[in-house]
Amino acid sequence: MEFSRPPHRLRLLVAAWVLAAGVAVARSRSPRCRDVTWCGNVEVPYPYGLDKECAIHEHFHLNCTPVDGVSKLFHGKMEVIKISVQDNKAWLKTWISRQCYDQSTEGMVYDDAWMDLTGTVYVLSADDNRIIVLGCRGLAYMLSDSYVIGCVSTCDDGVPLRNGSCSGTDGCCQVDLPRGVRYYQGYFNPLYNTTQIWRRTPCNYVSVMASAAFRFSTTYLTSTEFYDKDHARIPAVMQWAITRNTTCKEARINTTSYACVSNNSHCVTNDAGYACNCSSGYKGNPYIVDGCKDIDECLYNVTYPCPGICKNTPGSFTCSCPRGERMNRDVCMKDSKFIWMAPVVAGTSIGLVLLVVAIACACSIQDRRNLHIIKQKYFRQHGGLLLFQEMKSQQGVPFKIFSEEELQEATNRFAEQQVIGHGGHGKVYKGVLKGNVQVAVKRCIKIDEQHKKEFGKEMLILSQINHRNIVKLLGCCLEVEIPMLVYEFIPRGTLSQLIHGSHSGHISLDTRVRIAHESAEALDYLHSSASPRIVHGDVKSANILLDGDFTAKVSDFGASILAPSDESQFVTLVQGTCGYLDPEYMQTCQLTDKSDVYSFGVVLLELLTRKKPLNLKGPEQEKSLSMVFLEAMKENKLEDILDDEIKNDENLEYLEEIAELARQCLEMCGVNRPSMKEVADKLGRLRKVLQHPWAHKDPEELDSLLGESSSVVNSGIILSTGNFSITKKVAMGLESGR
Template sequence: MELARLLLVAVWVLAAADVVPAAAQIDDTGCTRMCGDVDVPYPFGLEPPPCSIDNGTFHLNCTSVGGVQKLYSGTLEVTKISAPYSKTWVKTRMSWQCFDQSTNQTIYGDWWLSLSHTHVLSADDNKVIVLGCNSLAYMLSDTYTIGCLSKCDDIVPKVNSSCTGTDGCCQVNYLPRGVRYYRGFFNSLYNTTNHTWNKTPCNYVTVIERAAFNSSTTYLTLTAPFDDRDEHTAPVVMEWAIRRGTTCQEAKTDKNTSYACVSNNSYCATNDAGYVCRCSDGYQGNPYVVDGCTDIDECIENLAYPCNGTAICKNTPGSFTCSCPRGESMSDGGVCMKKHRSIWMALVLGASTGLVILVMAIACAYLIQERRKLHCIKQKYFQQHGGLLLFQEMRSQQGVSFKIFSEEELQQATGNFAEKEVIGHGGHGKVYKGVLKSGTEVAVKRCMTIDEQQKKEFGKEMLILSQVNHRNIVKLLGCCLEVEVPMLVYEFISNGTLFHLLHGNHSRHIPLDTRLRIACESAEALAYLHSCASPPILHGDVKSTNILLNGDLTTKVSDFGASILAPSDESQFVTLVQGTYGYLDPEYMLTCQLTDKSDVYSFGVVLLELLTRKVAFNLKGPENEKSLSMVFLNAMKENKLEDILDDEIKNNIENVEFIEEIAELARQCLEMCGVNRPSMKEVADKLDRLRKVLQHPWAHKDPEELNSLLGESFSVNSGSLVSTGNFSITKKVAKGLETRR
């Protein structure tokens, strides 16, 4: 298929349809099961229940387009449905940007896709591609931003390239699991020269089925968006489930809904979308239909289920047997042999016994060899990740509380990494709760990938991170190096995240002093990483979900094990854009270079969450209200800060001056230019001073006692506040506090 551009403007709203083609096939229940050449198996249907399952997302529409019957789910054309594998194939289009030479302007096709609650994109069958010369594009999903940079070694690249990133095409070969929404975006810094636009006027980005993609350069020279013909669409594979977020046990015991696995010889399973049904081994068909799972006749499919030699195959329910003709017997190897006299039987028996002994000896030798091979592989991984260097350094540095765990220890601690032990999903892997043999509760981070440079430096970085010791930073207890991708072991924090405290489904009151303490402790932790660690450590993913809370709401900054050590080479760049949308430093998006001021920007967004109790990025909000930082900066500019503040704190008159101070600090952190932002040390100092003043009202303190509270940076003289250090409280707060005296 020639892949041209355009993704579809499709919202996955699966609408019902009453129009059924007269030529469509009807099953024995009177339901239509074909639309054109596409089979429509139950639980899907073209008519309401009982022809489809009692769920609006499985009700499809068969419509005539140009005299051809086509199947639609909402506005998406469906080309194939698999009930046994719970997958659906649909046609989509790509997001695009093209340069119109007649108007000397760039035009865009910014398309997006939102799936129903029972459908997700298949992480195993799809990938992200970017097409065009000097095109930096990315796909925004529910919680991820994934993309790549496509360049051209030549002005007009070669036809049928391999999509390596330098031939007009780049690709990201994995998708996060459970994605129900995505949208394509382009970085305007790239492909801005007329020379490039004249040769390759268009760029594209989309999610596409892996098996259907073949790189071609035809799309690069087009001057306008494609039309709506089928050959210009891109196939995408989706996984579906009967009900999202429901376990098999819940599905079987729920009295309000019918259990969908109604066929004999079927069972319940789960995929990324929810609970589904499967036919048992030895059976095939549709598990959602009574008697839909039928026995596989293995004797007909002899190539897949062979009986050796002259053996006779007999089909049995769910299996098959092999027997010998009259006058022959089955040998230990499963081959039919003619019966001979007793002398020959003795010889055969002796030979068989010897063969069994030989096979057992070979099997034992094989198992020993495999164990040795596995040991060598573990040793190889251990050395690749710098384990020997780390072990030597640990022996030379007495008192280092850091342990190198074996894979077996972590498997036992987490129940062999059981799904029920998963307590978090990160951009690079999963986090499991575990209990060591000593009874210590831990959090085990199991990453998905690691690049070659990280492999070489991993042991060295672990030694540095193991020495991080701060009361507000989650302690890194150890790591496992004998696996392909190293695993990290942290102390377990029991009371959830700051995100859950602020945005969880509860009505818990959070006073200003508690919010200020959480902000102050988080800032102190980041300032420690930036200023006190040697070498300095950049967190790289500061957000409310990475700020954990223990039982008394003491702050613990987490995920610093995935931090980036501050690079000594300032020219080091990152070409793959990936991070948490809403917290990303805009300067990093432009330069692809992470600095300590990137952490300052992200912390500024966390301050806004504490003040407003709103999420950092709201996908469902209006276009100009999606980003919390943009809403805040506009409110500050228009002097309407109180419109976005949390009612719990803004209605307290005593909080006004402190809120304005915190808001001003957040504005400084959100400066577009990094050099204009304060350092984390300066942010922590100011939050600490504001906290001290809030804890000790001026109405009950004399000037001498206030001086002792604020330290050397302030002094109270003749009833007024005077700054004697490098940082001072604004005149407005000073005046307000003076009035309260």
């Protein structure tokens, strides 16, 4: 099959929507502006506008541009094909990433598409879009600003392909999109390609597109139809808000810029920020004064059926039969014996009332019984019976199986005000159990089928983890479709908030090294002492909590995996947090304890530099903190990226030792990285050096404290302690004092 050769690595800009990071301010509309305008066959309702003065602010300014004689609507470089004020969504055309075999070079070529909505009021709709991967030998990812998610698409030999199927083994796989994604880039694993099968299936594809617009066709694999049919463009759905990352409570404070100006309208908070809707029984535009109009339900008999006399009321309607008629099975029927049969009707009515009450009671009892059956089904499905039996046999296990009612009561029925953390896997709520016990309740969005079967067994294993630097798992709730986890509540927040928060104060080097050491000891415990071993899988500063005295507590290991006994085992769904993800894991699909070591190396960089793992607004070569760090180490420019708060002549030697340890953790090949035990031991030795005034210590005392043989020659000579090196300047301290 022939096709033109694209550039070796062409990066297609999906949208230049990166606007000012400040909050957009609503502007006054010009009197000449209309509530609705049109561009071709696309309706453009306010708050959007084709002129700047007719849009609520710059994020909603659109352009109507002739293309081949047809007027088309654009936001930046993206074509807008539909706008819904009712749903606060916009449908746009984005591009497809592809990986194809090129006959002329006998190698793979790539077209990479990416989207950047950072700083705008838009996010990709998690409810309406999916990550789609096509190909008979493809492993592709979506790299977002927070997550890396992908899947493996293969074709079974000898099994005919089917239109409409997308299960992963028929040339198509799909993954749910996390919430709140504002940036993504398509990426292919080069180890999975079409070099051997290009005659039958020349290309692999990955895209984020509207679920409703996609139906798999086998011709997408055997030709370039999927890429060519609309110039490599596909529809995707954007959720928009008036002001990004703003709640309704915050929006109502500023009455001059509050956008829900129509009577009978209300504010809603979505993944992008706050937006407006008309109240129930009203329709129209809530962003316009008197824009929400009452729905006359009597005019829409199909939607609001009424067989008798329909009377419209504000926001609703009533339906009744004429006098002398009665409603029977939603039909008004003449009642010729209305007067004479009144006593009979009255008696019958009473009897019917009693019958209805009896039926209602019976239905209520049956509903409770059905609910109990469903809860029992989920309980058994998640391994609850096995877990309960094991708990009985192991007396004294501090683990509890909670009911759904208990956790609803503890979290005020999972109110948004109780949310203390959230991510792609779900939300974490603060709760208070009976006895005034504070807990954190993790409510996941989904769980795979295999994990469901093993859930009870894994919970029992995780409940027995007992380490001062690991958040204690107190129990779980199994009588719901997706189990909930209950942890001890840690009050001070996360290490990420401490390092990067706007209200963070000075953090001493001693505190940073202590947090790193305690976190490393926790991960070493999971890798070495837990039975079976546990690979965390998502080590990051946001998953390291801090209690009142800044003691580190590693959290979220309930979403980790039990280390497989078969090292060749690999996963078909690759996911993690962008900036921390082990590149070897992305290449091989094997999650190992060395993957945790790599991620921990990134946490060390955060502690050293007080910079975030990803800087999407920076130049290409400066987006990844780990790449910036490795380049600085290579060019001997470490001081240029260190945090000024801890960078001084007294601390420089210590910082170089920590930086060298971080460099070892960030080795591309996992076998070259140290184990978490080695990392914890090295940080522990460095803590001892930091905690003692070495100016009055002699070499023998140094050997005793470090616990390993050391040798001192002259000033500047290195003290050898195993495979860990500390310069004499660090070991002995400075006479001028620390």
